[in-house]
Amino acid sequence: MRYAILGSGAVGGLYGSMLARAGHEVHFLLHSDLEHVAKHGIRVDSVLGDFVVPSPNIYRDASDMPPCDVAIVALKSTNNQLLARMLPHVVSDRGAVLSLQNGLDVESASADAVPGRGVLGGCCFLCSNKVGPGHIRHLDYGRIVFGVYQRSGESSGGQSGEDSAVTRSAYELGQRILADMTGSGIDAQWTDDLAAARWRKLMWNIPFNGLSVALDAATDEIMASAAAKSLAGTLIDEVHRGAACCGVSIDAAAIEATMQHTETMVPYDSSMRLDFLHGRAMEVDAIFGSPLRAVERARAARGETVENSSHPMPSVAMLHQQLQFLDSRSGKASNPTH
Template sequence: MSAPLPTSDFRLPTPRTYAILGTGALGGFYGARLQQAGCEVHFLLRSDYEQVQQHGLVVESIDGDFTLPQVKAYRTVQEMPTCDVVVVALKTTQNHLLPELLPPIVKPTGVVLVLQNGWGIETQVAELVGSDRVMGGLCFLCSNKVGPGHIRHLDYGQITLADYAADYAPCGITDRLKQIASDFEQAGIAIELAEDLLIARWKKLMWNIPFNGLSVVLNATTDAMMAHPQTRSLAKSLMQEVQAGCTACARFLSGSDRSISSDFIDTMLDYTAKMKPYRTSMKIDYDAGQPLEVEAIVGNPLRMAQQAGLELPQMTMLYQQLTFLAAQQSS
């Protein structure tokens, strides 16, 4: 493990180099926007490598379509240079690969920015690179990969950035957060800086748990769920359980009173009602017969709440339903 660096006075170099692990709907979109804005970006690809190597990346976006005819594309991390910021945009179902992917490409003074859904991901990454070299990012993005090297951005795009510390202790707004935020903002991405990654993570779970989960169980898009009063009510009940889980988690890990305002639930419901009809990432994976991120998005936070002594019955039922569907699909 690399030696920890003091987060408070750790400044990244200017300009910064970026590596994108997972050039899909999320990593491909943000990486392409960073390169379009002038950043040096290196993309790890698997099945799309030949297409992207020859033809670049194509982004259809509500903010304006663009093509990057040439990108720095690689099939393995061994071919990639070390970078200042390594963006983890893989599905969490591939996180077993991180021990081989991360060490070769993170500079000794670099950081890992985790742009993944779920709970506890930063802790796993910290075991590989040191807890003072990890940041979390929560993306509110409607984007799909519609073909090899072809991304369609439908709506939103903002990211909440926060620094990580052991047991998700609040870190405040650090210099390196501001530096990385400035790169994304230069690329036209709205950024919110958060002092507390624990709260930021559970806020994202407040959307991901009900809407990713219910979209699979109910075979529905967001607009259909929001248009049905009973389903909207069910989503709100799940959000309230996530809210309670956040409070219990904070008390268990640090003994502190940290919570999400009830107003945030209504805000998320309003955002979702105004979204263009959207098939969630978990629904896309389910329809394509791909592994589902059930454990990271639902299982891990549920177990965290139970460890803190809190039972969440509706989230438990959703988890049981999703694990059944995932098992049926893989059998």
């Protein structure tokens, strides 16, 4: 299995390096870090043990990369417009895409870029930051939960024969990825219900990415304040209700578990907060806009209106607007050159 890593940051850099360390063939797309990594390799400081990948296969341009069995998409979703150009070069004819991005329905850009190829999506439950060029610091947790992506509204029963074959192929590749990852020391788990995993992850991302920016606070500050913690709880409840509204059932115990995990987590600056503090574009649309639209579509499909039913995620909608304001004001670089 040959892997391409698109976006060699906190997530792609970590998992790609773990696969490379285990002897798998991994090709990394880099941009600003290329010269540094060419000299020094990729350095991973991890709770699971520190290591360096001394001479990784690195590229500045996706068109120079070889066709791979698996392209792991770990760019920020604000750069997804780049995938239409990149993915056709790096995904082999029988290959697949594994998107490890935050948010809901982020896989659609990959599916559009390489029609006829399988698309998988994964949620990463970890605390990891890129702290310097080619330098990843993995602080806590590390699980990937991944599965086959199907577009909203698609179910395997309603697929054409060709689509079914693609889904089967994605499933088979997924099992091989799972074996490779597990063998590389990655805490990877398969799911037959990617939508549930996505919503489950949003139960953390929406409150804690959102409030960490809106309140300018790390997770430990939020959990130490009765008011902010209560607000986080409200948001988690709402995301749970939003999932149900979209037909995704999540065990109610996940509500309390999300708070518990965050209580015991290392003090952590979410990716969104780091983006905000550095004036970079935030993943507001993938993490907030997309689930809010999914809820609106589900409500509209059932004929629910403002008049005849209450919105399941009013606080999420409010936080979304606050983040849109803050995102539009920051001096972000929304169009990087790679």
